Each structure stands twice: as structure tokens, then as C-alpha cells.
Amino acid sequence: MRDDFAVRLKRALGDDRVARDAPLAPFTTFKLGGTADWLVLAHRADDVRRALEIARDAGVPVTLLGGGSNVLVSDRGVRGVVIRVHGGDVRQLGVDRIRADAGVTINGLVRWTIAHGCAGLEMWAGTPGTVGGAIFGNAHFRGRLIGELVVQAELASERGEVLSVEAVLSADFRVGRGDAAALRAVARESLAYRKRTQPLESPSAGCIFQNPDPSRDRIPDGIPASAGALVDRAGLKGAREGAARVSMTHANFIVNEGGATATDVRRLIQRCKDGVRARFGVELREEIVFLGFDDGHTAN
Ligand SMILES: Cc1cc2nc3c(=O)[nH]c(=O)nc-3n(C[C@H](O)[C@H](O)[C@H](O)COP(=O)(O)OP(=O)(O)OC[C@H]3O[C@@H](n4cnc5c(N)ncnc54)[C@H](O)[C@@H]3O)c2cc1C
Known part of the structure; x- marks a missing residue:
């Protein structure tokens, strides 16, 4: 079934647009994470439709990827097929x-x-x-x-x-x-x-956390409803795990200082959440999407 799946994908999209065990890091702005079992490069709506159809027929799980600028790909990569949608008019x-x-x-x-x-x-x-x-x-x-x-x-x-x-x-x-x-x-x-x-000189995935919502989160008086301000005031600006660091420019960004792993980033995210909860009683929610993690934070 799986071999047939690859053959069908290649026939539909072209050999050069279907890759096995493809590293995903180059397709993310964080520049880290593992491989996709299959990576499909889709340029147009038709490519996406056909790839989805073939994956569905074969029962292969699908993950969509655009510019990879809002994702954290697990170090173990993503099972099934990642369809990278890039290009068009x-x-x-x-x-x-x-x-x-x-x-x-x-x-x-x-x-x-x-x-x-x-x-x-x-x-x-x-x-x-x-x-x-x-x-x-x-x-x-x-x-x-x-x-x-x-x-x-x-x-x-x-x-x-x-x-x-x-x-x-x-x-x-x-x-x-x-x-x-x-x-x-x-x-x-x-x-x-x-x-x-923003710390544009280092790889990142933009804001890690959503800003708290004053209608559901109780933010202490005098603290702005901003995830970055909460992380900063919890004393975590500049905090490090491995080569991942809470940015000194914007405390809602985590930057890859070179060679960071997804595990480093996850640990740092958890430290920020724990620190903000302990200090302010606010539960931060992630804005970035976790891909390939098996703790419920899987793809779409
Ligand atoms: C330096 C920097 C600055 C940023 N500034 C901002 C900002 O100002 N505002 C802001 O909102 N964000 C910001 N971001 C985050 C990011 O740029 C946005 O969230 C962006 O919209 C993500 O688009 P993407 O194509 O990279 O999505 P990806 O990161 O590739 O994917 C994000 C999610 O969208 C899904 N997805 C992607 N394409 C499709 C598709 N065709 N169909 C269905 N699902 C799809 C993916 O499966 C994933 O769940 C910033 C990021 C960086 C690195």
C-alpha cells in the first residue's frame, strides 16, 4: 500500500516533488526538528487536492505546511506525509x-x-x-x-x-x-x-504564546495583557535551555542560537508557562503549532 502510495504521488506531482525521509528543518524558520516520512512540494491548489486524495486512499496521515514560520517540528519528525504548500498566483x-x-x-x-x-x-x-x-x-x-x-x-x-x-x-x-x-x-x-x-537576526517561530484574553484570564493589576510582558516580569527574559533562549528583544520569542533542538524549545516553553503561572496565576496558551509530538500536540 505505502509503495503504491509513493508511486501514485510521484506520478501525480513529478518525481522531484516527492521525497522520502526528508529533513523539515530547512522548511521552518526555527531551523530545527526531524524528518517527514514523506514530503510533497505542492505549488497549486490542484497539487494539494491530488496529494490529499492519494493520502486519503492510502490511509496515510497528512500535515500541511506553509512557510513553516509558526511551527515547532519534533526532533522525531512527522509521520505520514507533509504537504508543503508554496507558490501560486x-x-x-x-x-x-x-x-x-x-x-x-x-x-x-x-x-x-x-x-x-x-x-x-x-x-x-x-x-x-x-x-x-x-x-x-x-x-x-x-x-x-x-x-x-x-x-x-x-x-x-x-x-x-x-x-x-x-x-x-x-x-x-x-x-x-x-x-x-x-x-x-x-x-x-x-x-x-x-x-x-523583533529579534529578526536569529531563527525563531515568531510569538510562542497567544496574548492573554482579559475576558477569560485574570491578569494582575498593572501588568499589560501581553504574553511577552508576563514572561519578562516572571524573570524569564534571556532564560536558556540548551541552545534555545527567550529573546532579549521580545520575551514572547524563543530564538535558536545555533543547534537548538525541539526538546530544548519545549523545555523552555514549559519553564515560561510554569513561571508565569506561579508568579501571576495566568495560564499561557501556545500560539505556535506543534507538529509530530505525541502528547496531543499533534498536527491539525
Ligand atoms: C520573525 C517572525 C515574525 C512573525 N510575526 C508575526 C506577526 O506579526 N503576526 C502573526 O500572526 N504571526 C507572526 N509570525 C508567525 C507566522 O509568521 C504566522 O503565524 C504565519 O501566518 C504562519 O504562516 P506559515 O505559512 O508559515 O504557516 P506554517 O508555520 O507553515 O503553519 C502554521 C499552521 O498552519 C497550517 N497551514 C499552513 N498552510 C496551510 C494550508 N494551506 N492549509 C491549511 N493549513 C495550513 C499548518 O498545518 C500549521 O498548523 C511571525 C513569525 C516569525 C518567524
Whole structure:
């Protein structure tokens, strides 16, 4: 069954787009983690659909990966097939609507909109990852959610005994008209803000924890409702496990200082959670997605 599965995948997508025991670290911004049993490189919605169908027929579990900028891949890797969705196009559907394939990077989308005088997405400049990943996690920046701009998303859903996957294939965004130079200025300001506030020189996966929600989390008076502030005030800024470190620039980032393992990162995450709970009674919830862990933090 499994051999047949690989043959079918290669026939559908091409030999060079299907790999066995493929290291995932290069496909993540953390630059760590183990291998995928199978890695499929999908560029377009059709590739994703076909790969999902073949995996479903063979009963092989599926994990979707976009830019790998919001995941921690376990040191033991990910069983089954990882479909990396990368590439595709943006097109104008009407004066106020554009469609982007899931594998388009957010930066590519922003460049496209600015070049075409479409306003709305420029402040998202500098957000790592793809349209699919941004929709999956509802990416946020300075109090805004990417979902505010999404009119519609095309999903592929596969339900079977072994797996349940929803893959984002494309998304439509609402846009206005804008002057390219003015849009570019907003994009530059976002990039400068990121440079000032995020440790962009080291591999990371962005914010590790969601910010606490004042409507369900009891945050002590005088402490901002920010996961980074809680980690910082719990005395964990700069804390280390192996080569993983809580960033000195932004305490909600963990950086890989070179050779960190997923185990190092998990330990550091646990220390942050324990420290914040002990000090402030607040339970931090992860924003990053754990892939390949067998403690319930598995893929989608
Ligand atoms: C330096 C840095 C800065 C960051 N800044 C921000 C920020 O300002 N705001 C913010 O919200 N995030 C930020 N992030 C996190 C990350 O960039 C976003 O969460 C991004 O949207 C993730 O997209 P991705 O394609 O990399 O997803 P991945 O990391 O590849 O995947 C994340 C999740 O989405 C799922 N997924 C990916 N593609 C698909 C698809 N096509 N269909 C279904 N599921 C899919 C994956 O299975 C996984 O569960 C930052 C990260 C870094 C490294």
C-alpha cells in the first residue's frame, strides 16, 4: 500500500516533488526538528487536492505546511506525509477583490497589491509565511487580524478514519484603490516596526504564546495583557535551555542560537508557562503549532 502510495504521488506531482525521509528543518524558520516520512512540494491548489486524495486512499496521515514560520517540528519528525504548500498566483477578481493561492507568501501578496495599486494589505509587509498559514492561524499585527480582510477562502476537506484535514487552497481579500508610493510607505513603516521590536537576526517561530484574553484570564493589576510582558516580569527574559533562549528583544520569542533542538524549545516553553503561572496565576496558551509530538500536540 505505502509503495503504491509513493508511486501514485510521484506520478501525480513529478518525481522531484516527492521525497522520502526528508529533513523539515530547512522548511521552518526555527531551523530545527526531524524528518517527514514523506514530503510533497505542492505549488497549486490542484497539487494539494491530488496529494490529499492519494493520502486519503492510502490511509496515510497528512500535515500541511506553509512557510513553516509558526511551527515547532519534533526532533522525531512527522509521520505520514507533509504537504508543503508554496507558490501560486495572485489575481484580480474585481475592483475591490483579489484572490491569492494558499502558497503565495504574505510578502509576495503585499508586493503584488502595491504594484497593482490595491490598498489594504500593505501593513502586513514583513509577516513571514504564506496565505494558507496566515488564514489557518488568523495572523495578527498591531491589533489587526488578517481575517478582517478575507471575504472568502476555498478549502479542501478530507475526512477519513485516520485523518481529518482542512487545507486552505486560496483566499479572496477585500482591497481598495491606493497610490503605490503611499502604500509602499506604510509597508516600510511596518518593516521598520518589526526590525525595532523583533529579534529578526536569529531563527525563531515568531510569538510562542497567544496574548492573554482579559475576558477569560485574570491578569494582575498593572501588568499589560501581553504574553511577552508576563514572561519578562516572571524573570524569564534571556532564560536558556540548551541552545534555545527567550529573546532579549521580545520575551514572547524563543530564538535558536545555533543547534537548538525541539526538546530544548519545549523545555523552555514549559519553564515560561510554569513561571508565569506561579508568579501571576495566568495560564499561557501556545500560539505556535506543534507538529509530530505525541502528547496531543499533534498536527491539525
Ligand atoms: C520573525 C517572525 C515574525 C512573525 N510575526 C508575526 C506577526 O506579526 N503576526 C502573526 O500572526 N504571526 C507572526 N509570525 C508567525 C507566522 O509568521 C504566522 O503565524 C504565519 O501566518 C504562519 O504562516 P506559515 O505559512 O508559515 O504557516 P506554517 O508555520 O507553515 O503553519 C502554521 C499552521 O498552519 C497550517 N497551514 C499552513 N498552510 C496551510 C494550508 N494551506 N492549509 C491549511 N493549513 C495550513 C499548518 O498545518 C500549521 O498548523 C511571525 C513569525 C516569525 C518567524
